[in-house]
Amino acid sequence: MAAFVLRRLVQAALVMAAVGLIAFALFRFVGDPVVFMLGQDATPAERAAMSAQLGLDQPFHVQYGRFVARAVQGDFGLSLRQLRPVSTLFAERLPATLELSLAAALFAVAVGIPMGVYTALKPRSWLSQAFLVVSLIGVSLPTFLIGILLILVFAVQLGWLPSFGRGDVVMLGGWSTGLLTVSGLKALILPSITLGLFQMTLIMRLTRSEMLEVLRADHIRFARARGLPDRLVHFRHALRNTLVPVITVAGLQLGSIVAFAIITETVFQWPGMGLLFIQSVMFADVPVMGAYLCLIALLFVIINLVVDLLYYAVDPRLRLDGAAAH
Amino acid sequence: MSALLEVRHLRVAFETRRGPLVAVDDISLQIGEGEILGMVGESGAGKSVTGTAILGLLEPPARITAGEILLEGSRIDNLAPEAMRRLRGKRIGAIFQDPLTALDPLFTIGQQLVETILTHDAVGARAARDRALKLLGEVGIPAPEKRLDQYPHQLSGGMRQRVVIALALCAEPRLVIADEPTTALDVSTQAQIIELLKRLARTRGTAVLLITHDMGVIAETADRVAVLYAGRIAEIGPVREIVHAPLHPYTTGLMGAIPKLGALRSRLAQIDGAMPRLDAIPPGCAFHPRCTQRLAQCDREIPRAVAVDGREVACWLHGESSRG
Ligand SMILES: Nc1ncnc2c1ncn2[C@@H]1O[C@H](COP(=O)(O)OP(=O)(O)O)[C@@H](O)[C@H]1O
Numbered sequence: 251m252a253a254f255v256l257r258r259l260v261q262a263a264l265v266m267a268a269v270g271l272i273a274f275a276l277f278r279f280v281g282d283p284v285v286f287m288l289g290q291d292a293t294p295a296e297r298a299a300m301s302a303q304l305g306l307d308q309p310f311h312v313q314y315g316r317f318v319a320r321a322v323q324g325d326f327g328l329s330l331r332q333l334r335p336v337s338t339l340f341a342e343r344l345p346a347t348l349e350l351s352l353a354a355a356l357f358a359v360a361v362g363i364p365m366g367v368y369t370a371l372k373p374r375s376w377l378s379q380a381f382l383v384v385s386l387i388g389v390s391l392p393t394f395l396i397g398i399l400l401i402l403v404f405a406v407q408l409g410w411l412p413s414f415g416r417g418d419v420v421m422l423g424g425w426s427t428g429l430l431t432v433s434g435l436k437a438l439i440l441p442s443i444t445l446g447l448f449q450m451t452l453i454m455r456l457t458r459s460e461m462l463e464v465l466r467a468d469h470i471r472f473a474r475a476r477g478l479p480d481r482l483v484h485f486r487h488a489l490r491n492t493l494v495p496v497i498t499v500a501g502l503q504l505g506s507i508v509a510f511a512i513i514t515e516t517v518f519q520w521p522g523m524g525l526l527f528i529q530s531v532m533f534a535d536v537p538v539m540g541a542y543l544c545l546i547a548l549l550f551v552i553i554n555l556v557v558d559l560l561y562y563a564v565d566p567r568l569r570l571d572g573a574a575a576h
Numbered sequence: 577m578s579a580l581l582e583v584r585h586l587r588v589a590f591e592t593r594r595g596p597l598v599a600v601d602d603i604s605l606q607i608g609e610g611e612i613l614g615m616v617g618e619s620g621a622g623k624s625v626t627g628t629a630i631l632g633l634l635e636p637p638a639r640i641t642a643g644e645i646l647l648e649g650s651r652i653d654n655l656a657p658e659a660m661r662r663l664r665g666k667r668i669g670a671i672f673q674d675p676l677t678a679l680d681p682l683f684t685i686g687q688q689l690v691e692t693i694l695t696h697d698a699v700g701a702r703a704a705r706d707r708a709l710k711l712l713g714e715v716g717i718p719a720p721e722k723r724l725d726q727y728p729h730q731l732s733g734g735m736r737q738r739v740v741i742a743l744a745l746c747a748e749p750r751l752v753i754a755d756e757p758t759t760a761l762d763v764s765t766q767a768q769i770i771e772l773l774k775r776l777a778r779t780r781g782t783a784v785l786l787i788t789h790d791m792g793v794i795a796e797t798a799d800r801v802a803v804l805y806a807g808r809i810a811e812i813g814p815v816r817e818i819v820h821a822p823l824h825p826y827t828t829g830l831m832g833a834i835p836k837l838g839a840l841r842s843r844l845a846q847i848d849g850a851m852p853r854l855d856a857i858p859p860g861c862a863f864h865p866r867c868t869q870r871l872a873q874c875d876r877e878i879p880r881a882v883a884v885d886g887r888e889v890a891c892w893l894h895g896e897s898s899r900g
């Protein structure tokens with residue numbers, strides 16, 4: 251177990267080092283920081299002095315080392331646009347994005363898995379056919395279009411739900427949450443459906459195909475031969491075996507939900523990190539862009555790690571001889 | 577004679593776009609209380625389909641299209657799914673070929689035994705666990721308390737097959753259908769599992785339909801044997817007589833080399849050719865293209881089973897005169 255975790259941690263560190271290199275290259279090569287600081291018409295001597303002050307005359311690996319050392323402490327410098335620490339900007343935006351992403355993931359899993367199980371158990375029912383058609387639409391329509399359609403129907407036509415923003419938020423320590431107010435919860439509905447719909451259809455289709463596969467397995471046939479009722483065969487044996495691969499994929503999708511939140515946040519003017527990123531791209535705010543890149547990468551790495559551990563907990567085969575098998 | 581299990585003129589077909597393919601045709605057999613009936617034949621002869629039909633586990637496109645199956649005198653082939661489900665495991669147990677895949681990898685041995693016991697008998701969790709322990713001991717698993725909390729992958733193939741047997745016996749069925757229970761095991765383990773099956777059948781008085789393609793296993797284990805060829809019974813009767821004096825030319829071929837238990841997969845080398853596929857079963861006796869003793873009518877008319885010396889054989893060499 252310890253060896254397993256250690257190996258995963260080393261892999262994670264390597265991935266982060268590589269992403270850090272890309273973010274660092276962004277700092278170095280997208281625009282010249284010296285020009286940013288001094289303006290176009292500084293003398294070469296002034297530039298050299300500024301370069302030395304910023305450490306830009308040092309060898310590449312020294313500069314990278316310094317960048318990593320500061321990044322590890324969460325220091326990505328100042329936003330060029332807002333002239334505030336990048337870390338502060340992200341700390342303000344993080345809760346909005348995480349709450350949206352978790353709500354979207356919850357929606358995707360809570361709706362996708364039951365729909366997948368149903369379509370596998372009752373492949374011929376009209377409801378299953380309907381689910382499959384809906385899922386096809388969910389996969390093929392682009393996110394922004396789904397968002398706009400939802401706004402059109404539920405915000406503009408019916409007027410039930412707000413079309414933008416987070417509603418009222420409450421501060422819990424440093425965390426601004428929209429989950430404790432009615433307007434916050436209402437504001438969460440459309441964006442989280444928009445963001446989660448694609449993953450929901452993905453999880454539904456995956457659950458369905460895995461479940462169909464498992465239902466053909468020998469041990470399911472033997473469970474029937476033992477006389478177990480359908481309830482146990484389907485929801486104890488088949489479902490549990492289905493969930494092992496579904497958990498993995500669903501967990502990994504959480505990372506892409508956060509990454510894809512950029513589009514949804516833009517459509518709904520959701521004050522999260524994605525919106526911050528889009529705004530910083532338009533102003534070529536390099537420190538914010540680099541920090542976003544690192545943050546998303548860190549998220550993927552953490553999620554991968556957690557999913558591996560979860561997998562480990564669900565599947566007894568990995569638990570005992572996993573160390574030997576990998 | 578009141579048999580425990582009686583199969584009458586069973587026919588099973590797979591519905592395909594190009595019409596039905598008949599995998600089992602006109603099979604009749606009986607199994608008495610505590611008797612071991614061997615069922616032997618080449619791969620694809622219809623052995624598993626017969627066993628699956630008896631268990632009521634045929635899945636579309638397979639379907640029983642004719643005949644009936646009776647357990648202790650009452651029909652079970654037309655039971656409602658829920659009634660058949662209750663009967664499975666309780667009155668007919670099943671043992672499958674591959675112990676490596678028959679157990680759910682995500683549940684412990686104990687969980688699988690206990691859920692099976694609780695499904696069939698109204699006992700408490702405590703009593704179910706005790707019975708699970710006793711069963712594991714009975715099928716020869718050492719240190720059963722320890723095994724109960726282990727997962728299938730922690731057991732060897734032979735041990736897993738013993739667990740599968742314990743699972744089949746959970747509700748003390750009077751009949752067990754064992755479909756190639758030793759095929760996936762190594763030779764020495766095969767002998768142990770066969771020994772165990774024989775012992776359990778004897779001590780518990782459980783009847784067994786022992787399906788195998790290994791005549792050696794049958795010769796050592798069964799009381800009677802049914803020889804299947806292309807979905808039909810070529811010959812059925814007491815093992816000793818059939819082994820020593822086969823009447824059907826196909827049985828003679830099978831007997832040509834009775835392998836030592838478990839060995840030899842190529843024992844049919846001396847019968848030229850291969851068993852026909854379901855969509856190309858020849859007219860008349862399905863065996864006639866491979867038969868060295870065929871007669872004029874063999875490729876025209878299907879021979880009916882006739883009684884000869886206490887057994888039944890479906891071959892034109894035997895008894896056609898007695899039928900007129
Ligand atoms: N699901 C299926 N669909 C079509 N044909 C099948 C299916 N299952 C088995 N068969 C055919 O039925 C015949 C009998 O198969 P089976 O009973 O499994 O043979 P065996 O005697 O080796 O156990 C074979 O010809 C096989 O190809």
Ligand SMILES: [Mg+2]
Nearest residue numbers: 623624625756
């Ligand atoms: Mg078979």
